[in-house]
Amino acid sequence: MSGHDEYRQWSAAYVLGALDAAQRLEFEGHLADCPECQSEVQAFAPIPGLLTRVESLQPVPVPPRIEERVANRLRSEWSELMRSRRRWQVAAVAAGLAAVLALATLLSGADSPPGTPLVFAEDVLVSGEIMVEQRAWGTEVVLNLESLPPAESYEAWAVDGEGRWHQVAVWGPTPNLSASVTGASSVAVSEIERIVVTTEDREQVLVEALFVDG
Ligand SMILES: [Zn+2]
Known part of the structure; x- marks a missing residue:
């Protein structure tokens, strides 16, 4: 791995905990100096919380504040992951993430009232x-x-x-x-x-x- 273009493919895997220890360290090394990857990781931050209910196989909506841009990004990251040799590491969360993505499109763009x-x-x-x-x-x-x-x-x-x-x-x-x-x-x-x-x-x-x- 060398440049940002390659590392940015790791951001979803990083958030999902699918990188091994060496990859994680390497990615964090890049992350420290790359605002763009930092904002990607931040955008993905809600996902692990949503995935805690994966075993239920219930569709889990993403918060409306996750924009369509992020949903698209997750979609492409996901297909990348499933093609890679990290596939086995992330297969366990596949069902939940698929459900998240399905609903992301429906919900994105909706305005949130103040909480x-x-x-x-x-x-x-x-x-x-x-x-x-x-x-x-x-x-x-x-x-x-x-x-x-x-x-x-x-x-x-x-x-x-x-x-x-x-x-x-x-x-x-x-x-x-x-x-x-x-x-x-x-x-x-x-x-x-x-x-x-x-x-x-x-x-x-x-x-x-x-x-x-x-
Ligand atoms: Zn970067």
């Missing part, structure tokens, strides 16, 4: 806003964050009343340490107690956001 804003439990240098919105399929989580501490990657979680953590988004570092990410979970808004943003593998909690009148 419910959450308040940050503690001010940990990170600023910004987190909103949630009930959808037919679960909860859309919109994160606009600034002043994130540098990290390899970031994860957003919906924590339910029984203390279970549901991943809603994963994204990589950005040059200005801010992030605008739309995540998704099959969990209903009413079941969510808080939204938590962490570094990779929940190592460090960066933000805890709660409902105002929870």
Whole structure:
């Protein structure tokens, strides 16, 4: 691998966790210096959350904020993946992603009404806003964050009343340490107690956001 044109083919595989350790490192090396690949990875960030319900084989809609451009990109990335030798690594998520793509077209372009804003439990240098919105399929989580501490990657979680953590988004570092990410979970808004943003593998909690009148 050498140039951006080749690396950009890896962005979906990266988000889906389909790269092996060496490829992941190599891609992250490129990612650090490539705003274009960073924005691709950010655009794909909601997908892993959606894929947590793959086993159900239910069609899982993508949040409307995933534009048609992104849906098209996913489609072409996907056929690329299925042709490649990484195929076996990603075959497990095929059914779910196919369902996501089928609905992406239907939903893209639809305007989202503003959601419910959450308040940050503690001010940990990170600023910004987190909103949630009930959808037919679960909860859309919109994160606009600034002043994130540098990290390899970031994860957003919906924590339910029984203390279970549901991943809603994963994204990589950005040059200005801010992030605008739309995540998704099959969990209903009413079941969510808080939204938590962490570094990779929940190592460090960066933000805890709660409902105002929870
Ligand atoms: Zn690139």
